[in-house]
Amino acid sequence: MSKISANAKGALLIGILAIVYLIDGRELSFGSAGMPGEGFVPALMGFGLLLCCLLLFLKETIFAGKGGNGGMAEEEEEKDTRRPLLLMVVLLLYPLLLPYLGFMLATIGLLLGCFRIFAFRNWLWSAGAAVVFTLITYVVFEKWLDVLFPKGFWG
Amino acid sequence: MRKNVVIGLILVFAAAAVLAGCGQSSTPAAPQSKYPEKEITLICPWPPGGSSDLLTRAIAQSANKHLGKPLVVVNRDGANGMVATTELAKTKPDGYTISLGVSGLFTNQPHIQKNLGYKQDDFDFLIGFTNEPILLTVNADSPYKTLEDLIAAAKEKNMTIKFGNSGMGGFPQLCLTHLFTMAGVKSQPVPFKGGAPTLAALLGGHVDAAASHPGEAIPHIKAGKLRPLAISSLTRFVALPDVPTMKEKGYNIDMGVKKYIFAPKGLPNDVRAKLIDVLKKVHEDPEFKKYMQDINLMIEPMDSKQIVDYFNEQSPIMKKLLDNMPKN
Amino acid sequence: MEGLLYGLSVAITPTNLLFCFLGAFLGTLVGVLPGIGPVGSMALLLGATYGLPPETALIMFAGIYYGSMYGGSTTSILVNIPGEASSVVTAIDGYQMARKGRAGSALCIAAVGSFVAGTVGLVILSFLAPKLAEAALKFGPPEYFAIAVFGLLVLSQLSGQGLLKSFIMVGVGLLLGTVGLDDISGQARFTFGSVDLQKGIDFVPVAMGLFGIAEVLDIAAEKVANNQEAIKVKLRELLPNREEAKKSVGPTLRGSVLGFLVGLIPGPAAVISTFLSYTLERKISKSPQDFGNGAPEGVAGPESANNSAAIGAFVPVLSLGIPFAPPTALLLSAMMIHGITPGPLLIQEHPEIFWGLIASMYIGNAMLLLLNLPMVGLFVRVLSVPSNLLMPVIILLCIIGAFAINNAVTDIWIMTIFGVAGFIMRRWGFSPAPLVLALVIGPMLENSLMQSLMMSQGSLSIFYTQPLSRALFILTIIVIVAPVLYRLVKRLSSPKQNAV
Numbered sequence: 001m002s003k004i005s006a007n008a009k010g011a012l013l014i015g016i017l018a019i020v021y022l023i024d025g026r027e028l029s030f031g032s033a034g035m036p037g038e039g040f041v042p043a044l045m046g047f048g049l050l051l052c053c054l055l056l057f058l059k060e061t062i063f064a065g066k067g068g069n070g071g072m073a074e075e076e077e078e079k080d081t082r083r084p085l086l087l088m089v090v091l092l093l094y095p096l097l098l099p100y101l102g103f104m105l106a107t108i109g110l111l112l113g114c115f116r117i118f119a120f121r122n123w124l125w126s127a128g129a130a131v132v133f134t135l136i137t138y139v140v141f142e143k144w145l146d147v148l149f150p151k152g153f154w155g
Numbered sequence: 156m157r158k159n160v161v162i163g164l165i166l167v168f169a170a171a172a173v174l175a176g177c178g179q180s181s182t183p184a185a186p187q188s189k190y191p192e193k194e195i196t197l198i199c200p201w202p203p204g205g206s207s208d209l210l211t212r213a214i215a216q217s218a219n220k221h222l223g224k225p226l227v228v229v230n231r232d233g234a235n236g237m238v239a240t241t242e243l244a245k246t247k248p249d250g251y252t253i254s255l256g257v258s259g260l261f262t263n264q265p266h267i268q269k270n271l272g273y274k275q276d277d278f279d280f281l282i283g284f285t286n287e288p289i290l291l292t293v294n295a296d297s298p299y300k301t302l303e304d305l306i307a308a309a310k311e312k313n314m315t316i317k318f319g320n321s322g323m324g325g326f327p328q329l330c331l332t333h334l335f336t337m338a339g340v341k342s343q344p345v346p347f348k349g350g351a352p353t354l355a356a357l358l359g360g361h362v363d364a365a366a367s368h369p370g371e372a373i374p375h376i377k378a379g380k381l382r383p384l385a386i387s388s389l390t391r392f393v394a395l396p397d398v399p400t401m402k403e404k405g406y407n408i409d410m411g412v413k414k415y416i417f418a419p420k421g422l423p424n425d426v427r428a429k430l431i432d433v434l435k436k437v438h439e440d441p442e443f444k445k446y447m448q449d450i451n452l453m454i455e456p457m458d459s460k461q462i463v464d465y466f467n468e469q470s471p472i473m474k475k476l477l478d479n480m481p482k483n
Numbered sequence: 484m485e486g487l488l489y490g491l492s493v494a495i496t497p498t499n500l501l502f503c504f505l506g507a508f509l510g511t512l513v514g515v516l517p518g519i520g521p522v523g524s525m526a527l528l529l530g531a532t533y534g535l536p537p538e539t540a541l542i543m544f545a546g547i548y549y550g551s552m553y554g555g556s557t558t559s560i561l562v563n564i565p566g567e568a569s570s571v572v573t574a575i576d577g578y579q580m581a582r583k584g585r586a587g588s589a590l591c592i593a594a595v596g597s598f599v600a601g602t603v604g605l606v607i608l609s610f611l612a613p614k615l616a617e618a619a620l621k622f623g624p625p626e627y628f629a630i631a632v633f634g635l636l637v638l639s640q641l642s643g644q645g646l647l648k649s650f651i652m653v654g655v656g657l658l659l660g661t662v663g664l665d666d667i668s669g670q671a672r673f674t675f676g677s678v679d680l681q682k683g684i685d686f687v688p689v690a691m692g693l694f695g696i697a698e699v700l701d702i703a704a705e706k707v708a709n710n711q712e713a714i715k716v717k718l719r720e721l722l723p724n725r726e727e728a729k730k731s732v733g734p735t736l737r738g739s740v741l742g743f744l745v746g747l748i749p750g751p752a753a754v755i756s757t758f759l760s761y762t763l764e765r766k767i768s769k770s771p772q773d774f775g776n777g778a779p780e781g782v783a784g785p786e787s788a789n790n791s792a793a794i795g796a797f798v799p800v801l802s803l804g805i806p807f808a809p810p811t812a813l814l815l816s817a818m819m820i821h822g823i824t825p826g827p828l829l830i831q832e833h834p835e836i837f838w839g840l841i842a843s844m845y846i847g848n849a850m851l852l853l854l855n856l857p858m859v860g861l862f863v864r865v866l867s868v869p870s871n872l873l874m875p876v877i878i879l880l881c882i883i884g885a886f887a888i889n890n891a892v893t894d895i896w897i898m899t900i901f902g903v904a905g906f907i908m909r910r911w912g913f914s915p916a917p918l919v920l921a922l923v924i925g926p927m928l929e930n931s932l933m934q935s936l937m938m939s940q941g942s943l944s945i946f947y948t949q950p951l952s953r954a955l956f957i958l959t960i961i962v963i964v965a966p967v968l969y970r971l972v973k974r975l976s977s978p979k980q981n982a983v
Contacts, residue, residue: 006911007648007911009911010648010651010908014651014655018654021673024673024675028672033942034940034942035941036936036937037668038672041928041932041933042658042672042673045657045658046658048654049651049657049658052651056648056651080703081704084700084703084906087700088700088906091696091878091902092903094882098892098895110879110882114874115871115872118872118874120872120875133876134879145519145527145887147883148890202522202526208529208816209819235664237681238678238681238682270676317938322666323667323668343938345624346666346667346668346934346937351805351806352807354805355620355749355807356623359621359623373824374826374827375803375804375826375827377826378828446822
């Protein structure tokens with residue numbers, strides 16, 4: 001963990017994204033300066049970003065003379081990591097399940113999960129609050145503001 | 156007291172029976188379905204505020220006078236209407252979801268997009284509504300008074316005409332490229348994001364000419380800032396009686412954004428007939444006509460067959476134009 | 484002047500006053516709700532305006548637009564969720580102020596700043612609109628490109644995270660901005676086969692993810708004991724103290740003028756004006772180290788700028804009939820619904836609309852101030868909700884906001900993915916603000932570059948042969964590039980001195 005700095009990790013990750021971007025952009029026509037194609041600007045920007053990432057990575061790994069503690073990964077070690085991870089799982093599950101479960105069920109589930117992760121009173125209170133908030137938003141947004149939520153398998 | 160209640164009940168039942176009988180006796184005579192039983196969604200595949208949106212809403216407003224249930228406009232924009240069209244292709248053909256469409260969806264996009272989510276056969280084209288032709292304008296300060304002036308000047312000085320347009324591959328760009336190619340002069344399209352910035356660039360003198368729809372340019376023409384040279388429809392535009400058509404000038408062009416109402420293929424016959432009937436009444440609505448004139452849309456009624464024929468005729472022309480677009 | 488008086492007589496009728504208030508109130512509301520912006524709500528109401536007289540409809544619509552500029556800052560300050568692109572910058576210092584218990588003060592500064600800026604903008608609008616519109620037309624693609632480059636360079640100095648890292652964040656934002664159908668060729672790019680991505684990556688879910696969701700995740704990571712206690716607000720602390728008030732005067736006035744001028748430019752003008760103002764204030768501040776840690780100047784400047792930019796955007800619409808910003812495009816539609824063709828002749832043909840609208844905006848601005856100041860107390864209450872109840876509700880609001888933009892689940896995906904990314908970025912010390920803003924400016928940069936190259940047939944000379952564009956590039960070099968080079972040279976030469 002502590003071998004490479006947060007900056008270097010970020011540079012590496014974003015650099016990889018830039019490479020993926022450039023690979024996907026290969027099929028777009030680059031054109032010429034006089035008649036630039038739709039791949040003209042993306043190619044320039046993709047390589048520019050890659051170059052910046054490379055520079056940052058080199059700066060952090062090779063030229064990092066004085067310890068190279070670029071990020072603040074160290075000082076945050078004592079924070080809770082389980083709860084944000086759980087929350088991320090819940091958040092990513094939500095759009096996955098929303099089209100199947102429909103707005104009501106999925107949202108009640110999401111809110112229940114969130115309330116529990118944030119340790120809101122107890123299960124009963126959490127469930128109650130989840131249902132109430134879901135109903136309120138449903139009425140306000142679906143009924144009054146014409147937002148068309150997915151209905152799921154029962155609509 | 157109790158007797159009264161009993162009599163009352165009997166009366167109610169009797170009435171119900173008579174009513175039910177009437178209902179039954181009338182149904183076999185004509186298979187009059189109850190369509191529409193609920194509100195009908197009219198999709199506008201563009202964001203609110205554009206000419207498509209105004210047209211859609213005007214249609215809905217007028218149709219609501221003749222349709223038992225409300226026709227509700229829903230804006231579902233994205234990808235030049237392709238998002239909504241792709242969705243419409245997958246919708247159940249029950250007549251409760253219909254959409255506004257533009258000719259480009261079937262004449263141009265098939266040649267531009269590699270994997271289009273819909274094809275012409277997926278749909279039933281009900282009725283054509285309007286045509287938005289393309290108007291060629293120049294800045295009022297420029298020396299070109301007519302189309303001939305512009306073309307002669309370009310030939311003489313070997314000049315490349317830079318013209319603003321609302322996007323590469325769009326009708327205004329293709330139309331003028333087509334025109335200038337026919338005239339044998341060099342041109343360079345400069346695309347902007349929509350008609351308004353295109354005209355702003357022409358007003359500011361950043362391009363030589365502009366391709367736009369009449370509605371966008373008319374206020375500036377009236378104010379004396381822009382000069383119209385030619386229009387791409389077969390007939391002259393009502394609000395611009397002095398502007399010649401390209402056809403009059405010897406170029407065989409009938410291009411424009413033709414807008415129509417369409418539905419997924421497989422509508423029940425009675426539903427289809429009812430919809431077309433109501434939409435025809437919209438065409439005859441004087442209020443609708445007046446409004447179309449106010450917002451500078453050219454009414455051009457077309458029936459189902461005419462729409463398909465127009466697509467089939469224009470599609471090869473567009474394909475050729477798109478293939479010839481400078482791509483290296 | 485007599486035009487304005489005539490306008491006042493139009494605006495002061497009870498119906499128009501009522502709709503002016505209604506618009507301003509609705510605007511504040513949609514500004515506060517993340518995801519539901521002025522464009523969406525105006526679109527919803529468009530159908531309802533058929534029955535109103537045109538000037539009344541326009542007065543209401545304009546109210547929604549500038550009202551949303553007032554409300555947009557609220558969620559930025561309170562919970563670090565920018566509801567509009569133009570309040571991303573406000574979140575930087577506004578949220579820090581809120582964490583220090585100065586939320587009330589920040590909201591007041593934003594409200595008063597917005598009022599002053601709106602009024603300054605209106606005065607300029609009333610007297611100079613036609614002339615300014617002519618001037619705005621002189622800006623063509625090369626000039627827009629110069630402005631976009633200038634904006635991006637300023638942007639890379641926005642957060643104090645080092646130039647290289649800022650450039651990387653700007654770069655990521657620019658790449659994200661190219662996803663979807665290309666404005667120019669109409670080709671789908673980087674959509675990986677998804678139809679939903681063809682409309683591009685919208686700014687709102689990205690911002691709500693990177694700021695809002697990431698913040699929630701961050702709070703989840705704190706010890707349970709910590710997040711139970713909410714920030715307590717005393718009533719007395721709702722108003723800015725003398726020092727904060729004094730610090731805000733200059734930025735408000737500078738932001739007002741700057742914002743108005745930038746607002747004349749098409750594209751994301753209000754957004755550009757906010758971070759220009761922010762950077763300007765930090766540059767001339769005596770204590771630049773306060774910026775990012777709750778400096779009131781960092782709220783006052785950008786908030787004023789985006790309001791007067793919103794007023795500036797009315798110039799091209801009212802005097803030319805050309806909308807440069809999406810909300811003003813809807814104003815045009817509202818006119819067209821009533822068969823009024825907006826254009827250069829609007830002042831002559833429909834003075835009741837032109838002047839009535841402007842006069843109503845003076846009134847609306849004052850109404851907004853009166854409406855917003857008392858609400859400060861109410862909004863600040865939000866912070867006293869315990870976070871274990873508040874956080875799930877914020878998640879819910881973000882999700883609905885993201886979904887409501889296009890009624891599409893894709894936007895929820897975008898938001899949650901960027902939420903996770905934002906959480907990781909914070910841990911690794913990357914600041915998300917440049918990314919979000921670059922996403923907004925990216926299309927302007929690309930389009931103007933392509934247009935310029937097409938106009939010049941591939942020659943870069945267009946950028947220095949056009950006098951205006953040349954002037955803008957020279958300005959860029961003097962203001963941005965030179966100081967950076969100077970610092971670099973200094974830094975390169977200083978280690979030698981240390982070694983000796």
